[in-house]
Amino acid sequence: MPFVIAIDGPAASGKGTIARALASRLRLHHLDTGLLYRATAVKGGDPVTAARTLGPEDLERPDLRSAEAGQAASRIAAIPEVRAALVEFQRRFALQPPGAVLDGRDIGTVICPDAALKLYVVASDEVRAARRAAELGADAAAILSELRERDRRDSERAVAPLRPAEDALVLDTSDLSIEEAVAQAIAAAERARAGA
Numbered sequence: 001m002p003f004v005i006a007i008d009g010p011a012a013s014g015k016g017t018i019a020r021a022l023a024s025r026l027r028l029h030h031l032d033t034g035l036l037y038r039a040t041a042v043k044g045g046d047p048v049t050a051a052r053t054l055g056p057e058d059l060e061r062p063d064l065r066s067a068e069a070g071q072a073a074s075r076i077a078a079i080p081e082v083r084a085a086l087v088e089f090q091r092r093f094a095l096q097p098p099g100a101v102l103d104g105r106d107i108g109t110v111i112c113p114d115a116a117l118k119l120y121v122v123a124s125d126e127v128r129a130a131r132r133a134a135e136l137g138a139d140a141a142a143i144l145s146e147l148r149e150r151d152r153r154d155s156e157r158a159v160a161p162l163r164p165a166e167d168a169l170v171l172d173t174s175d176l177s178i179e180e181a182v183a184q185a186i187a188a189a190e191r192a193r194a195g196a
């Protein structure tokens with residue numbers, strides 16, 4: 001049985017940083033599922049067709065990480081047919097041996113409800129905005145309102161809204177360095193692997 005770790009949480013909380021480190025440390029595959037929604041939005045045209053025809057080249061575009069792509073992604077992510085078009089790929093990815101780490105918004109609740117470990121990564125709005133602003137070289141106040149708008153849309157949508165799975169472990173990274181946050185996640189993964 002592949003070892004699957006589901007990581008969810010609001011924008012810029014540190015999900016991807018933790019997911020990459022866990023995958024590298026535990027030698028698991030990693031999928032940043034937000035990229036699928038960003039690529040669908042940036043591809044343009046009818047979003048359902050874009051999601052159904054997404055190819056590897058769409059995931060390599062240099063403009064996927066922008067704040068605009070994030071906003072556009074959260075709009076098309078509310079369309080049930082877009083989500084449905086992306087489910088199968090994510091589930092197949094998760095089942096590759098020896099296992100995988102997937103990060104997103106609905107991994108623990110919808111995509112991989114049987115994951116061995118579910119982490120819900122959070123940080124205060126201000127900390128998230130400061131980190132993302134530093135990463136993009138952008139203004140923290142503008143980023144703060146962009147993150148809040150995106151989180152609200154992601155939490156309020158009818159299908160697969162952003163929320164912690166009932167059995168998720170909440171990891172608040174507000175006062176943790178990257179090394180401290182990763183260490184806590186690795187400890188949780190080792191407990192899950194040992195069946196504790």
Ligand SMILES: Nc1ncnc2c1ncn2[C@@H]1O[C@H](COP(=O)(O)OP(=O)(O)OP(=O)(O)O)[C@@H](O)[C@H]1O
Binds near residue numbers: 014018181
């Ligand atoms: N514990 C931490 N301490 C300091 N900086 C951090 C920490 N965790 C993540 N970061 C930084 O915060 C930024 C956002 O982190 P990351 O991209 O991992 O978040 P995310 O939740 O995956 O974002 P998104 O929702 O956009 O996919 C990055 O620049 C990352 O280096």
Ligand SMILES: Nc1ccn([C@@H]2O[C@H](COP(=O)(O)O)[C@@H](O)[C@H]2O)c(=O)n1
Binds near residue numbers: 034104106
């Ligand atoms: N499992 C997921 C992953 C992402 N989304 C939507 O995509 C937007 C961009 O995601 P990032 O992780 O790259 O910031 C996000 O705001 C969500 O709207 C999703 O719905 N489900």
